[in-house]
Amino acid sequence: MRWGVLGSSRIAARAVIPAIRAAGGEVVAVGSRDRERGSRVAGELGIPSVPGGYLDVLNSNVDCVYIPLPNSLHLPLCLEALERGKHVLCEKPLALNAEEADEMGAAALRQKLVLAEALMYRYHPRWEVILRVIREGRIGVPQHVAGSFAFPLQPxxxxxxxxxxxxxxxxxxxxxxxxxxxxxxxxxxxxxxxxAGFRGGVDLWCDLLLEFPDQVGAALSCGFSRAESQWLRLEGSEATLVIPAPFTAWRGQRIPVYLERAPDRPPAALETPAADPYQVMAGRFMEAVREGSPPPTSAAEAAANLRVIDACRESWKEAAAVPVSPARGPR
Ligand SMILES: NC(=O)c1ccc[n+]([C@@H]2O[C@H](COP(=O)([O-])OP(=O)(O)OC[C@H]3O[C@@H](n4cnc5c(N)ncnc54)[C@H](OP(=O)(O)O)[C@@H]3O)[C@@H](O)[C@H]2O)c1
Known part of the structure; x- marks a missing residue:
């Protein structure tokens, strides 16, 4: 499968282009706003062709396009790609709001093309262990999620x-x-x-309380102003599952998860496999293209996540609790 890449992004060079290749795809073209930068990146990554700008890549004979551009460019470039008959793997978040994600999903459906959000953590086999522990009732009934994801982003x-x-x-x-x-x-x-707290018009940090049905809740915190931290705790009626590095475990990293039954007893470590989630994602994407099957990180799934994000953004603007709108789906 022939792939084109839009932009000279860091995540493409570091993780996704190697992953596409490892999964059996061929990266044949990269486009950039700046032709010289595009040529340099293509040379460094061994990509044969630099057709010019983004639309030149989309007009070339690639089968799939990977879009790792700033978030506000996901919608317009996805629509341009789908219109030209290309399958699209687009970076997270798929769009800026649920309405945009629904519009992208509708375009993919109309064109009978695969559109997936590159939410790589969902493809890590470590999560099969986590979901199995929950399914088997080893924490009892899930009651509460707490989590944090932060890193220091320099101005x-x-x-x-x-x-x-x-x-x-x-x-x-x-x-x-x-x-x-x-x-x-x-x-x-x-x-x-x-x-949320703001710097230069963007949220520097935010704290979120989510209410789920049946008295279940989540308390989440993220930010650009603190030391690197990334963890999730799922508290059940009988035990707590502690998940270090839930999102970025990569390649050789074999990071256990822990079952905690009481604070004064040592937690039980549950081994999880190492993997390159980007490679699994690229492989599953190409499988979806070959078989015409929906990818796990579909536009509908991305839209569901964005409905919660939409409500969070409205909540911090209004300084009030806000209901999450029901799904509308691609129209
Ligand atoms: N899944 C993951 O693990 C992961 C990790 C990091 C980031 N991401 C996602 O990937 C996307 C890109 O993130 P990144 O960190 O790779 O970004 P980045 O290194 O800044 O790359 C973005 C690229 O977009 C192009 N671009 C077009 N218009 C631009 C503008 N106005 N300002 C800046 N760049 C512009 C640039 O390429 P040209 O100038 O060559 O056209 C630039 O190199 C985001 O959606 C992010 O959420 C995902």
């Missing part, structure tokens, strides 16, 4: 500081926490209460 020209480009901590790292809470609890929150 500078990173798109994450630019509100026009879809910057901010909630889109960048909070979206993982919302996604994982919905996944482990197996449902959708009905109401949220969020607060």
């Amino acid at each position: 500078g020209d990173d798109y994450r500081w630019d509100p026009e480009l879809g910057g901010g901590a909630l889109y960048d790292v909070g979206s993982y926490l919302v996604s994982a809470s919905r996944w482990v609890l197996g449902g959708e929150p009905t109401r949220v209460l969020a607060s």
Whole structure:
């Protein structure tokens, strides 16, 4: 399968292009806003062709496109790619809000093309262990999720500081926490209460309270202003599952998860496999293209996550609890 890549992004070079190749795909073209930069990146990564700008890649004879652009460019470039008959793997968050994600999902359906969000953590086999522990009732009935995802982002020209480009901590790292809470609890929150602190027009940090049905809740925190931290705790009626590095375990990293029955007893470590989730994701994407099957990180799943994010953004603006809108689906 022939792939084109839009932009000279860091995550593409570091993780996703090697993963596409390892999964059996061929990366044949990269496009950039700056032809010279595109040529340099293509040379460094051994990509044969630099057709020019993004639309030149989309007009070339690639089968699939990987879009690792700033978040506000996901919608327009996805639509351009789908219109030209290309399958699309687009970075997270798929869009800036649920309405955009629904529009992208509808375009993919119309064109009978695969559109997937590159939410790589969902493909890590470690999560099969986590979900099995929950399914087998080893923590009892899930009652509460707590989690944090933060890192220190230096002031500078990173798109994450630019509100026009879809910057901010909630889109960048909070979206993982919302996604994982919905996944482990197996449902959708009905109401949220969020607060945030801002720098230069983007959320520097935010704290989120999500209310799920049956008196189940989540308390999540993310930010760009503190030391690197990333963890999730799922508290059940009988035990707690502690998940270190829930999102970025990579390649040789074999990071256990822990079952904690009481604070004064040592937790039991449960081994989890090492893997490259980007490679699994690229492989599953190409399988979906070959078989015409929906990918696990579909536009509908991304839209469900964005409905919660939409409510969080409204909540911190209104300084009030806000209901999560029901799914509308692609129209
Ligand atoms: N799944 C993951 O593990 C993961 C990790 C990190 C990031 N991401 C996601 O990947 C996307 C890109 O993140 P990144 O950290 O790789 O970003 P990045 O290194 O800043 O790359 C973004 C690229 O977009 C292009 N671009 C187009 N318009 C731009 C603008 N106005 N300002 C800046 N760049 C612009 C640039 O390429 P040209 O100038 O060459 O066109 C730039 O190199 C985001 O959606 C992010 O959420 C995912």
